[in-house]
């Protein structure tokens with residue numbers, strides 16, 4: 001019979017806190033080691049009882065950490081970065097954004113994991129998780145992650161720009177914006193192919209030129225120009 005996994009979560013940042021919460025709810029065995037709360041000597045002690053080491057630390061710290069604590073190399077090493085290619089640890093990217101507040105257990109259960117197609121099977125890494133999982137070619141991981149950053153981070157920055165300008169320039173409160181925000185996302189869920197509306201969808205160049213002019217001296221003018229450029233591709 002296979003031994004029940006015991007995970008060692010390295011780091012106590014956002015993702016670590018979310019997965020501590022999820023694992024706790026599912027009764028999955030885990031320990032946490034973070035540089036702020038534990039000393040170097042305690043690493044040997046905590047690693048001994050674990051089967052898997054989850055490196056939930058900043059991407060650039062993953063391989064240096066493994067080199068600094070070679071004892072973790074005796075275990076199955078996993079990181080959650082979408083873009084980082086580790087020499088030691090396998091990548092399983094949870095396709096979700098994790099901020100400070102915790103989510104409901106149902107939300108964690110719906111988080112898909114994206115793995116390298118040549119790496120170990122998801123079930124070998126997380127036999128107690130029923131989350132959906134998909135594989136991609138390892139060499140396309142940077143492109144995969146770029147798509148995630150563009151869609152998620154860029155759209156968030158654009159919405160933040162709208163929220164702040166509405167508040168400062170027009171004194172329009174945030175609740176006046178929530179409905180269009182929700183509808184934009186629900187239209188994407190209903191049919192992402194037909195979700196685009198407005199002057200870009202209509203190829204209304206006159207309106208778009210006027211939009212562009214209104215952004216004089218605003219760094220977002222270049223962004224607007226780049227999006228209009230997509231019309232010609």
Ligand SMILES: NC(=O)c1ccc[n+]([C@@H]2O[C@H](COP(=O)([O-])OP(=O)(O)OC[C@H]3O[C@@H](n4cnc5c(N)ncnc54)[C@H](OP(=O)(O)O)[C@@H]3O)[C@@H](O)[C@H]2O)c1
Pocket residue numbers: 011012013014015016034035036055056057058059061065079080081082093094095096097098099
């Ligand atoms: N947040 C997301 O939405 C998200 C989504 C998917 C995947 N991920 C991936 O999850 C991982 C963790 O991200 P996060 O958002 O949780 O980051 P985070 O909140 O910034 O936490 C980073 C953690 O790494 C620790 N750390 C940084 N450098 C270290 C070092 N040299 N040695 C030891 N510990 C170090 C920090 O410790 P201190 O507090 O002591 O500085 C902190 O506990 C990353 O690989 C990220 O790409 C994140």
